[in-house]
Amino acid sequence: MSETALPSAPPVTTIAELGKHEGQSVLLRGWLYNLRESGKLLFPIFRDGTGTIQGVAHKAGVSAEVFETLKGLTQESSVKVTGKVRADKRAPGGYELDVEQVEVVQRVPEEDPYPITPKDHGVDFLMERRHLWVRSTRQAAILRVRAEIMRAAAEYFDTNGFTRTDPPILTPAACEGTSTLFPVDYFGEEAFLTQSGQLYIESTALALGKVYSFGPTFRAEKSKTRRHLTEFWMIEPEVAFCDLDGLMELAENFIAHIVQSVLAKRKADLLVIGRDIAKLEAIAAPFPRLRYDAAVEMLNQAFKDGHLEQPFEYGNDFGSPDETWLSSQFDRPVMVHRYPAAVKAFYMQPDPENPQFAMCVDVLAPEGYGEIIGGSQRVDSYDLLKNRIEEHKLPMDAFQWYLDLRRYGSVPHAGFGMGIERAVAWICGLDHVRETIPFARTLNRMFP
């Protein structure tokens, strides 16, 4: 920071803040994103992590040394640039930088140029270089939106009386007994990476009332789709004295808050990504609610009308094409509730009006994005939960602590989990979750 110590030196700023310095000379620290040359005119584009700005250097307007330094400069060389901020209608961001001085921090050698050019590349090539790909304008914008989604999600709970209680990542056994878990050697004993913190936060919810957890989750399923990662981030609220209606209200307000925060703070990034902003502006509570039965009727009609290839069999869980079609019928997330208990997890409370149904809800994001939230009211009866554990042939010993929650002061309670990457994919309008996380872990990729 020696440059800030010099009284006459131009102020250090960022590209995002350039508008505050119009007409002034400033110092930017960043990288050369691209360089266009036109004879005695050079157009270096700089990026600094907050945005990009086009610099202009006339041969007659700068020293010979500065001109020569810029002229041959290679993509992604790191630089400190001094220049005067000028508003210009031709510039995409509204401003340009008339270059005055350039200091090259590290020059990328010509014989080993930066591999990711501003041209088309394939998925595998880019994922193999994810450590560099994150520098690109679009990827950086997605990561900023992701950060805002995570911030706004935590903010919603923090400002509504929730206490964050993070469950362990190393666990002794399966939470639900369904998903495949990653085994870990724990001092000679077998342990697993968590696939959900739900059972643990049911415990802290009965201690603190309203709680949430926020952390990584692991699923060892060999899923190979645009919606799946083996390591993903999930935010899970759990609320004591809450029923299914209360949970759906929580879910819609939570999602609306996140979308509104992203629109308020990261609209420029959404535009870089190419998102249709109007579709996000329509996201406001309340969300439509559909009973499973009503959703099935829609699917049957859709099949008759030729929108779906397979007929839907009543009693099944929805398949991916079913979810896609359902969610595409609404302009905001749709909440499908009361699925048949037989296709849902053992800990879900039966509907008091008809125990064939579970008091659960899936939130399907619009535009065909499908499930982003799954949640339920939990079984609060000791006897029923014990029976369910037996029916599902789960090891009773491992669930004794969980049954304790029904032995000592059991109350109705409910919670849900939202997959961060699926939310990011929807809000950014991406076609694959691998671009929503800095370093995706998928079936075929553990690198870099």
Added chain:
RNA sequence: UGCCUGGUAGCUCAGUGGCAGAGCAGGUGACUGUUAAUCACUUGGUCGCUGGUUCGAUCCCAGCCCGGGCAGCCA
């Protein structure tokens, strides 16, 4: 795991049973308003690997390796 699909220059791809191609990137040069700048010239190849058929295989066949898409599972 099942079905579909791909692997040719640094990248994106075309192509043929008989000399290995284009655009871009890299290099050299031109250009005072470019927006993935343009123009001229130019460097660059284990055609995924192994075996088979053939006078001859990048091309046809078999096996293997590595990706991608969809489904299932789920968030």
